[in-house]
Amino acid sequence: MAVPPLIITVAAVGAELTRDEQPGLPITPEELATDAAECAEAGASIYHLHVRDEAGAPTMDVDTFRAAKEAIESSADVIVQFTSGGAVSDEEDARVAPLDLRPEMASLTTGTVNFGDGVFWNPPELIERLYRTMRSVNVLPEFEIFEPGMIATAERLCAASGDDHHRHFDFVLGVPGAMPAWDDAVDFLAAHVPKGASWGATGVGRSHLAVTKAAIAGGGHVRTGLEDVRYFAAGELVSSNAQLIRRVAEMGREMQREIATPSQARALLGL
Ligand code: ZN
Secondary structure, eight states, X not given: OOOOOBOEEEEOSOSSOOTTTOTTOOOSHHHHHHHHHHHHHHTOOEEEEOEEOTTSOEEOOHHHHXXXXXXXXXXXXXXXXXXXXXXXXXXXXXXXXXXXXXXXXXXXXXXXXXXXXXXXXXXXXXHHHHHHHHHHTTOEEEEEESSTHHHHHHHHHHHHHTOOOOOEEEEEEOOTTSOOOOTTHHHHHHHTSOTTOEEEEEEOGGGHHHHHHHHHHTTOEEEESTTTOSEEETTEEOOOHHHHHHHHHHHHHHTTOOBOOHHHHHHHHTO
């Protein structure tokens, strides 16, 4: 099978970083619009979105998501992918509500996992509720995989629903409490996604470049952005999401991967 063009996702905001720690963190709709345009220009085709309130704290507020989504979509041709995880402290109803806005995609973590000092709480009932809600409004889930068992849970979920949509997985490696970015982690997980599925990977923090390389080499896709990476090099803060996208796009081209346009990404993902 031919190697597909490389889909680059930008995880631009996340729920952890503050603006004090990272001056380049986009928060307002205007900043998100500018950031999305720069990232799209640099080769990103999916914009993974968390939003912040006026004080910069993570929120699952629907109006804040609406304003952000409209701003991004008016400035850039990117697939907007909402988080459904939010911050580890978010209540269940709040995590479901933004799906009413029908983003093209949403992330869905199919298991509970320790996350630093917190617990990223995803009991079976909530996973099912998020999944059913997504599919009822034609949102494609991106299964966010922090541990191998989450792949099996995603497959059980799809099989039980009988919904034959395209399966897309993203491996998030190196979160303290979850699966480390071991040298063979990307290849191992990729070997266990179902036939016909697509997958991407990201490593948080120091493991980022090694995971990126393994994903590109293995025919997968990649995610980068301030949610996952704080330092561009030792002691040097990332200046912007676009800086990270440019580096990953360059790596992709060096490794003989064409960079997917948004329309190629949509075709690959069955959107
Ligand atoms: Zn996220």
